[in-house]
Amino acid sequence: MAMKPMKALISYEEATRILLEIAQPIRRAERVPLLQASGRVLAEPILAAADVPPFPRAAMDGYAVIAQDTFGAGNFNPARLRLLEVVHAADIAQGAVTTGACIQVATGAPIPSGADAVVQFEDTEVEAEGGTVKIYTPVYPRQNISSRGKDIQVGQTVLGAETRLDPSKIGVLAALGLTEVAVVAKPTVAVIPSGNEIVPPGEPLAPGKIYDINSYTLAALVQDVGGVPRLFPIMKDTLEDVCRTLRDALACDLVVLSGGSSVGERDVIVEAVESLGEVKFHGIAVKPGKPTLCSVIDGKLVLGMPGYPTSCLTNAYGLLAPALRKLAHLPTPRTRGVELPMARRYTSTTGRHQYLPVRIEGGEVAPAFKESGAITSMADAEGYIEIPANVDLVEKGERVLVKFF
Numbered sequence: 001m002a003m004k005p006m007k008a009l010i011s012y013e014e015a016t017r018i019l020l021e022i023a024q025p026i027r028r029a030e031r032v033p034l035l036q037a038s039g040r041v042l043a044e045p046i047l048a049a050a051d052v053p054p055f056p057r058a059a060m061d062g063y064a065v066i067a068q069d070t071f072g073a074g075n076f077n078p079a080r081l082r083l084l085e086v087v088h089a090a091d092i093a094q095g096a097v098t099t100g101a102c103i104q105v106a107t108g109a110p111i112p113s114g115a116d117a118v119v120q121f122e123d124t125e126v127e128a129e130g131g132t133v134k135i136y137t138p139v140y141p142r143q144n145i146s147s148r149g150k151d152i153q154v155g156q157t158v159l160g161a162e163t164r165l166d167p168s169k170i171g172v173l174a175a176l177g178l179t180e181v182a183v184v185a186k187p188t189v190a191v192i193p194s195g196n197e198i199v200p201p202g203e204p205l206a207p208g209k210i211y212d213i214n215s216y217t218l219a220a221l222v223q224d225v226g227g228v229p230r231l232f233p234i235m236k237d238t239l240e241d242v243c244r245t246l247r248d249a250l251a252c253d254l255v256v257l258s259g260g261s262s263v264g265e266r267d268v269i270v271e272a273v274e275s276l277g278e279v280k281f282h283g284i285a286v287k288p289g290k291p292t293l294c295s296v297i298d299g300k301l302v303l304g305m306p307g308y309p310t311s312c313l314t315n316a317y318g319l320l321a322p323a324l325r326k327l328a329h330l331p332t333p334r335t336r337g338v339e340l341p342m343a344r345r346y347t348s349t350t351g352r353h354q355y356l357p358v359r360i361e362g363g364e365v366a367p368a369f370k371e372s373g374a375i376t377s378m379a380d381a382e383g384y385i386e387i388p389a390n391v392d393l394v395e396k397g398e399r400v401l402v403k404f405f
Contacts, residue, residue, distance in 0.1 A: 028185035040183035051149035064115035118144035190249035195259035214258035242272035259307035289315035308372035357381035
């Protein structure tokens with residue numbers, strides 16, 4: 001595919017389609033302890049090796065009875081049953097329930113043999129001497145009993161492959177007695193900063209230098225989306241260094257470059273990518289973040305993000321996050337958003353899909369955007385609104401959908 005010059009911008013929709021075509025779910029799996037499995041995606045279906053519950057148990061506190069002994073019981077003519085013993089949740093009855101008798105059971109206790117129902121405490125009264133229980137409400141067979149396997153039956157597929165585990169699903173795995181589980185491995189993401197003007201945080205700043213912001217915003221986003229970031233040293237703008245760094249980075253599942261803000265640096269990155277693989281597009285009709293590069297090297301997705309911190313992070317939410325979710329087998333999140341009126345009129349740049357960082361002030365939406373170089377544009381924002389390429393003006397009071405970070 002011929003190199004696309006920056007002036008031939010593709011649409012945001014087309015860019016997303018190309019990205020998601022390249023990104024393929026990873027196949028590696030790993031076993032993790034149950035306590036570390038929340039948020040992870042199952043690599044294989046979970047089949048029940050046993051019934052849950054493993055025995056019929058009392059669904060409430062009361063008396064295990066033979067249901068027929070309670071038929072006809074009422075407020076004025078209670079059934080009278082002999083109390084044989086008291087069984088707590090972890091205990092098992094010593095004897096069996098026989099006609100005219102009952103055994104007291106706690107919620108969750110195994111049902112004593114002979115019994116076929118449980119009368120709840122509220123419908124009973126114990127006579128003063130304690131040997132007889134009066135039952136005022138009849139029960140039908142199997143009433144207030146959780147039968148064996150009522151929750152899960154042996155051999156049943158309890159959770160399918162690709163299921164994302166959450167606290168309730170972890171509970172299901174614990175109910176089956178599992179201590180660890182096979183999950184999809186987390187995608188590894190090479191995060192490579194470039195640019196002669198940046199230095200790592202912690203080092204002294206010489207005149208004209210700024211700290212590397214993008215490595216940290218990108219790495220944090222990668223972790224949020226279920227990936228493992230691998231931070232690389234700042235890349236020099238020579239073809240040799242860029243090619244060497246890219247080859248090393250291909251050990252990861254996905255590669256993200258940021259920076260190369262000057263024309264010379266960007267040309268070197270494009271040249272390196274072209275020599276090692278194929279450029280899919282270079283430049284998206286989106287603001288901020290026009291100079292985005294997408295390429296494939298050895299079947300791996302290599303994304304070149306703009307150098308300006310706000311452009312870089314906004315594009316990472318819009319392009320990197322969906323690609324990473326696909327690699328990680330994670331579902332597309334439901335759009336968490338709220339419709340609110342604009343606090344003031346906003347003029348957009350015609351012809352480019354815009355992500356506008358916003359915050360909510362007094363129930364209205366206020367733009368937080370300063371400039372692409374200001375990371376506080378994002379830090380001061382609670383979310384963003386999208387302004388389509390064909391819209392150049394959002395009026396004060398117009399309702400917009402705010403998507404939260």
